[in-house]
Amino acid sequence: MMPLATLLCKTGANVTGSDRSYDNGNNPEKFQALKDSVIELFPQDGSGITKYIDILVVSSAIENSIPDVKSALENNIPIITRGQLLAQLFNAHEHKIAVAGTSGKSSVVGMIGTILSEMGENPTIVNGGEIRNLQSSIQKGDSGLFIAEMDESDGSIAHYNPSIALLNNIALDHKSMEELEQLFGDYLARASDCVIVNFDQPRVKNLCEMRAKSRVISYGINDDMANLVAYNLEPYSMHGIKFHLNSYGSKYDVELNVAGRHNVENALAALSVVFALGLDIERGVKALKLFKGIKRRMEYIGTSGGVAVYDDFAHNPDKISASLQSLKDFDGRLIIMFQPHGFAPLRLMGEEMVEVFAKYLDSDDYLLMPEAYYAGGTVDRAVTAKHIINDLTDKGVSAHWFKNRSEIPVFIKYIAKEGDRIVIMGARDDTLHDFAHDILALF
Numbered sequence: 287m288m289p290l291a292t293l294l295c296k297t298g299a300n301v302t303g304s305d306r307s308y309d310n311g312n313n314p315e316k317f318q319a320l321k322d323s324v325i326e327l328f329p330q331d332g333s334g335i336t337k338y339i340d341i342l343v344v345s346s347a348i349e350n351s352i353p354d355v356k357s358a359l360e361n362n363i364p365i366i367t368r369g370q371l372l373a374q375l376f377n378a379h380e381h382k383i384a385v386a387g388t389s390g391k392s393s394v395v396g397m398i399g400t401i402l403s404e405m406g407e408n409p410t411i412v413n414g415g416e417i418r419n420l421q422s423s424i425q426k427g428d429s430g431l432f433i434a435e436m437d438e439s440d441g442s443i444a445h446y447n448p449s450i451a452l453l454n455n456i457a458l459d460h461k462s463m464e465e466l467e468q469l470f471g472d473y474l475a476r477a478s479d480c481v482i483v484n485f486d487q488p489r490v491k492n493l494c495e496m497r498a499k500s501r502v503i504s505y506g507i508n509d510d511m512a513n514l515v516a517y518n519l520e521p522y523s524m525h526g527i528k529f530h531l532n533s534y535g536s537k538y539d540v541e542l543n544v545a546g547r548h549n550v551e552n553a554l555a556a557l558s559v560v561f562a563l564g565l566d567i568e569r570g571v572k573a574l575k576l577f578k579g580i581k582r583r584m585e586y587i588g589t590s591g592g593v594a595v596y597d598d599f600a601h602n603p604d605k606i607s608a609s610l611q612s613l614k615d616f617d618g619r620l621i622i623m624f625q626p627h628g629f630a631p632l633r634l635m636g637e638e639m640v641e642v643f644a645k646y647l648d649s650d651d652y653l654l655m656p657e658a659y660y661a662g663g664t665v666d667r668a669v670t671a672k673h674i675i676n677d678l679t680d681k682g683v684s685a686h687w688f689k690n691r692s693e694i695p696v697f698i699k700y701i702a703k704e705g706d707r708i709v710i711m712g713a714r715d716d717t718l719h720d721f722a723h724d725i726l727a728l729f
Contacts, residue, residue: 287345288320289412289423290372295323296426297375302339304330304354306661313716332357339363343371346440347661369442372412372434377447379410380430383559384446386473387454387484388466389604390552391435392580393544394454397556398433399425404573405565409433415599416581438469450562451477452555456489457604458635471497482558484551485509503562505554507547514558516540516550521615524594525586531571533561538571544579546612584609584709587722591729592704594618597722601627601713603638609711610646618707620651623694623725625712626658632669640674644681652684652701656691659715691721699728 291301302325308317309329317327328334332353335342342358342365350356358365376382385394392415399411400419409431413423436443438461451474456466467489474481475497483494485506494502506512507519516529529550531538542553553574560570579585580599587595600609606624613620622643626632632639643653655671671687678685688694698708710722 287343287368288316289414290343290368291320291325292323292422293375293410293412293424293426295325296424302326302328302334304328304334306330307716316716330354335361335363337361341366341371343368346437346442367440367442369437369440370445373442373445376412376432376434377445379432380449381432381563382447382449383409383431383433383452384436384448384450384473384477385433385452385454385555386436386438386443386470387452387490388438388457388602389608390454390548390555392599393549393552393583394452394555395433395435396580397552397574397577398559400577401556401560401570401573402431402433402563402565404576405569407431407563407565413580415583418578418581419576436473438466441469443469443473446473446476448473448477449479450482450559451480452482452559453490453494454484454551454555455487455604456493457602458638467493474498480562482555482562484555485512486551503558505551505558507550507554514554514561516554519547519550521545521612524616531557533557533567536567538568540571541575543575543577545584545615546608548608548612582719584612588726590726592706593702593726593729594707595722595726596707596709597719598709598711599713600624600711602631603635603642606639606711607642607646609709610642613707613709614646618705619703620647621654621698621702621706621708622647622652623654623656623698623708623710623721625656625691625710625715625718626671626674627713627715628661629658629665629667629669632658632671632674633666636669636674636677640677640681643678643685644683647683649682649684652686653678654686654688654694654697656688656694659712661714695725695728698725702729 335357385391395413396417402409408427408429410427411425412434414435416423477500480501481498482503483490485491485504486508504512505514507516515532518530520528526543528541531540582599585597600606657671675685675687
């Protein structure tokens, strides 16, 4: 919601808003940034909904019981979702680059945005995460280029009509596999110019073959038949990786200042967009090296007392696997504090989460889990974090459950030693970033 609200202000709209976190005094820096954008904030008690409001824009997570929504309904004020409004802005542009998939969307949008900005294309960008190069998740450009992250979790991807439709991967997350394949297949079919797909992903490749109606640009690491292929991957630090690129017969050396095999895939996706737009790939490779990453995507917080702390948005099996695989490229014991982002995801993906943690965590690593993040509303608590911990303990993982997250710092302080890497994982809860800084301050 924040990127969209800020973008609307930059287009000249008068924007007001409310948020439960604001009422609770959480994340003061974020809400101050909104105020600095000339966005007036009200308590979420319905008082901000007046006769002067043209439209109430809500996130897909907002219930009808929220006072603002009730007030809008009582006063016949139109209500639309964030995805619907963003799609209206997106669809009005000439060149519309959409980035979709279960994982990696924010990083790919950040990479594309960085490349095109450095090449002077001045695109409009709306991203789900803060692009560290921009120190923002949005950019208001003056060209006909619009780059946006698609959201399949609430089905809003169905509202977008992209020129270029990029699809990273398809994995279990918010919806069933059947629902995801329908949404992503329809999305690929709507692309007017081309689709960009990851040929290392069998589901994506198959969906592309069945549903794509425009030209196809493919990328991959394992599939030599892809149009852009990465090989000779070489992690050179905890914060970077190098590889060779074969793009339509031409070869390039690519260096990233973000780590992991998954970011090589993300880089291939971004460079595929450069090719799709007919821009210079060599200039694109040079611009990509300047990409600093996305906030909370394996973000390095700092090192103190020989202990390194990272903050990571990983919350589904695919993202967790990618992060742990990247971390295991280097030595050092891992202490993972994973906060599930809700009880529904635990019911849907709990077994897969157990498999991922059991696969990557060694006998001397630790997994610490507080109870799932609760954002309000009705919820089925049939599966809890404690269930996941019990299953992991049965598999020999050193896994520990905590009733409250506030108990975890004392435990970390007790077990941590020089050379350890502490990773704070989880989504939705903005206080996790502050928590990572609090952990670093322990040493």
